[in-house]
Amino acid sequence: MNYLDMPPPAWLRQKALAETGVVIFGAGGGGYMLHDFFRKTGVAVKAFLDNYKAGRNCLGRPVFSGNVGPAEVGISIKTPIIISVVNFAAYGRDDAEVCRKQLKTVGWHNVATRPEWLASLFSDYQKQINEVNRLWADDKSRALYEQALKYLATRDLEHEPPVQPQAYFPSDVPALAEPLRWVQGGAYTGDSLAEALALGLKIEEATFFEPDPVNFSQLASNVRACGVKATCWPCGLWEKIEALRFNSGRGADSVVDPDGNVLIQGVDLDSALPVFEPNLITLDVEGAELKALEGMKRTIIENRPYLAISIYHCPDDWWVIPQWLLSLNQVHNLNYDLYLRIHASLATDTILYAVRD
Numbered sequence: 120m121n122y123l124d125m126p127p128p129a130w131l132r133q134k135a136l137a138e139t140g141v142v143i144f145g146a147g148g149g150g151y152m153l154h155d156f157f158r159k160t161g162v163a164v165k166a167f168l169d170n171y172k173a174g175r176n177c178l179g180r181p182v183f184s185g186n187v188g189p190a191e192v193g194i195s196i197k198t199p200i201i202i203s204v205v206n207f208a209a210y211g212r213d214d215a216e217v218c219r220k221q222l223k224t225v226g227w228h229n230v231a232t233r234p235e236w237l238a239s240l241f242s243d244y245q246k247q248i249n250e251v252n253r254l255w256a257d258d259k260s261r262a263l264y265e266q267a268l269k270y271l272a273t274r275d276l277e278h279e280p281p282v283q284p285q286a287y288f289p290s291d292v293p294a295l296a297e298p299l300r301w302v303q304g305g306a307y308t309g310d311s312l313a314e315a316l317a318l319g320l321k322i323e324e325a326t327f328f329e330p331d332p333v334n335f336s337q338l339a340s341n342v343r344a345c346g347v348k349a350t351c352w353p354c355g356l357w358e359k360i361e362a363l364r365f366n367s368g369r370g371a372d373s374v375v376d377p378d379g380n381v382l383i384q385g386v387d388l389d390s391a392l393p394v395f396e397p398n399l400i401t402l403d404v405e406g407a408e409l410k411a412l413e414g415m416k417r418t419i420i421e422n423r424p425y426l427a428i429s430i431y432h433c434p435d436d437w438w439v440i441p442q443w444l445l446s447l448n449q450v451h452n453l454n455y456d457l458y459l460r461i462h463a464s465l466a467t468d469t470i471l472y473a474v475r476d
Contacts, residue, residue, distance in 0.1 A: 127239035130199055130229050134243075136162045142200045142227075144168045144185060144218055146177040149203030149233065152406065154178050156434050165194055168222075185218065188226035199229040201236045205274075238272035240434055247438040254441055256456035256474075259291070263459050267466040268437065279466065286462035286470060287311055287401045287427045288318055293456070293474045295425040296398050298323035302388065302424075304356035304411050305403040307334050309341035316345060324348045326392060330355035330363075330383040356404060356411035357385030387414025397424045403468075406432035409440060420451050426473035430459075431466060444473055 129135055140163035143150045147169075154164050154177075167177045173184035181192075189196045200222055204214045215232040222230045231239075241248060248268065255261045263280050270278040283289060298321040303311060306327035315322065325347060329335045335353045342349045355363060364379035388400075388411070397418065402408050408428055412419075419426070426444070430436045441457060448455045455473040462468035 127235070127242055128229075128231075130197070131231055131236060131239040132243055133160065133162070133240060136199060139195075139198055140165045142166050142168060142194060142198055143203055144200055144222065145203035146172045146175070146182045147203070149205060151178065152433065153201055153203050153233075153236075154180075155406070160435075165198060166192060168200070185221055186225055190226070196226060196228055199231060200227050202230065202232045205233060234272055234274045237434060241268055241272055244435070244438060247442065251438045251441045254445055254457050256458055260457070260459035263461055263469075264437075267431075267461060267469060270466050279464070280461050282461055282464060284462065285314065285318070286460075286468055288315060288320065289460045289462075289472070292458045292460065292472050295474070297321045299325070299399050300395065300397045301325040301399045301401070302328075302392065302395065302397045303401045304328045304388075305405065305429075306338050306351070307403075308337040309345070311401065312342065312345060312347065312349075316347070322347050322349075324395075326350045326352065326395060326397075328352045328354055328356050328386075330385075332381065352386070352391070354384045354386045354391070355407065356388055356402070356414060357407065358410040358413040359385070359387050360390060361385045389415055389417045392418070396422050398422065399425045399427075401427040403429040406436075408432065408436060409443060412440070412443060416447065419447065420453070423453050423455075423475055425475070426455075426471070428471045428473070429469065430471045431469040441471060444471070448473075 130139070141157060142165055143153050146167040150167060157164050164180055166180050167182040168185045169182050170185040172182050175182045183192050189198065202215050202218045204218060219230050219232065252261055252264050255264065266278055266280040270280060300323050303325070306329040312325070327338060327342065327349060329338050329351065330353060332353070335351065339351045342351055357363065363383050363385045400415065402411055404411055408430070412428070428440060430440045444455065444457065447453060454476050456476050458472040458474065460470055460472065462470060
């Protein structure tokens, strides 16, 4: 699976980044994602650069203007800079290339856009990616997986994977059992519930978790109007009971964030619902999917529910989450088959489905 025509430069490989550290251009959501990945993989983030947020701190790191050179901030001229913005020429705005030219002009040498960095990352983890691609239960999943990764590493619309409707309930994945005993993490305003009812699915009982206060208020109102037997929790699914900083007010993109503007309660599903016995669990929790899965391990083992898990938020979720499920599957003989479907443009709403055979 080739991601770029040319092999990635040596300074952009994961091993090299662990030695040099990195600077991130963009102290927004994309920058947070990069920071979290680098932190968990042992790459030091030395600073952020940003054209609009200079003078602040971001995730414990200083934010400098994008118009300053390495000497002005005391960082080596060869320290790699990863541009986190995601607007590219194919979409009518080539912000990434504008940022690259800006950084080169003030003296930074090793500058990479997000797709270029992802191409290098995917090359570094090629073995894991190949292993995951052999796990899928059908050829469509394999083709979508390859196409999505190539698209992310190039942002070439020629490689953008096709989209199909009915997230969580695709027509070409083996049907789930009814009536549903449903747990949803990241329930937003209840849009998935509305779609399930529109499809005529029977719901015995549901439990919805949504930590954003604004979203939760709308969720509770919509659930009440539907007349479904359901419980709504103003909490985030997590690996344990823990208070978490949270960036609220961003609609569907509200996210756990150490610099967040509110405090929420994180809960593990095993503790929160010890006897619920779900047959469906859906997760779209903005990058906290692996944490949430760790917190529901006992529930999965004991009930073997149909799973629909988002795997597109974090760069390594594309292989780490399938491998996590594979390990659980093998150790506990869960008899899951794995499918992949994509339900929105730009390779977002990419969902892994685990279905008992």
